[in-house]
Amino acid sequence: MGKIIAKYLDKLDDPIFDSSFEIYKPRNKTLPYINQIKSLKTVNKSSVIHKNFLVNKDKNIEIYYAPFDYLNSDAKIMIVGITPGLQQMLQSFQVINDGKSLKEVKDLSSFKGSMRTSLVKYLDELKVNKKLKIKSCESLFHKDSKHLHTTSLVKYPVFEKGKNYSGSNILKKKILIEFIEKNFLQELKTLKKSIIIPLGNTVSSTIEYLNNKYDLKLTCFLKGFPHPSGANARKNIQFKENRSSMMKLLKSNN
Numbered sequence: 001m002g003k004i005i006a007k008y009l010d011k012l013d014d015p016i017f018d019s020s021f022e023i024y025k026p027r028n029k030t031l032p033y034i035n036q037i038k039s040l041k042t043v044n045k046s047s048v049i050h051k052n053f054l055v056n057k058d059k060n061i062e063i064y065y066a067p068f069d070y071l072n073s074d075a076k077i078m079i080v081g082i083t084p085g086l087q088q089m090l091q092s093f094q095v096i097n098d099g100k101s102l103k104e105v106k107d108l109s110s111f112k113g114s115m116r117t118s119l120v121k122y123l124d125e126l127k128v129n130k131k132l133k134i135k136s137c138e139s140l141f142h143k144d145s146k147h148l149h150t151t152s153l154v155k156y157p158v159f160e161k162g163k164n165y166s167g168s169n170i171l172k173k174k175i176l177i178e179f180i181e182k183n184f185l186q187e188l189k190t191l192k193k194s195i196i197i198p199l200g201n202t203v204s205s206t207i208e209y210l211n212n213k214y215d216l217k218l219t220c221f222l223k224g225f226p227h228p229s230g231a232n233a234r235k236n237i238q239f240k241e242n243r244s245s246m247m248k249l250l251k252s253n254n
Helices: 002-010 031-039 086-097 102-109 113-125 128-132 137-141 174-182 184-190 201-213 235-252
Strands: 054-058 061-064 077-081 148-152 158-160 195-198
Touching: 031 086, 054 174, 061 174, 077 201, 086 102, 113 128, 113 137, 113 235, 128 137, 148 184, 174 184, 174 201, 184 201, 195 201
Parallel strands: 077 148, 077 195
Antiparallel strands: 054 061, 061 158
């Protein structure tokens, strides 16, 4: 059964491009999942963490499908997390269940609350807004979303022993690094000339690994950018420690 799932996973490795920002139909590879999501009578934990949406499994780690396939190939800035959590998964299912598009999933499931506030604060302090010629990076999440692509190392939700995966030892987990190299690597290659914002050390080290292994020559990868979560007590300290090197890189990348 695992081999069958893994074989199907191989068919999911091509991200869906849509530079026009129009509502469009999902490709055949994701259509079975999308149709199942649309047919759900109720979106809750038991209906989304279900065998129908299980993409791959290895021991205590499970990867489930969620509609995070949209790729803005014209983006000037790429913000990368580790993997969507259960809350984002539920939100994404509800958006599709309500009849909205894959782009709207990204728009409506992006950073919110205090996490967005901290993220925008750091980006504006680095003058990313000036580089993008916008007043503040806050507008990336609404009127200037044409410049933004949000994604994750593993774009589908990952659970370890039934809980949100934290990112620990990600490069040593075969199931995850294989998924990353089949999926996220393609996004990285497509947007390698954009400003790449890794949210936290795990994302930074993984992108650095891919950059070195595949000789991507990323031009504006802001290594050392902190995760803006309220749970990250060191985020302001980490930002100050790496602020100078990040600003230098941004200035040199014209």
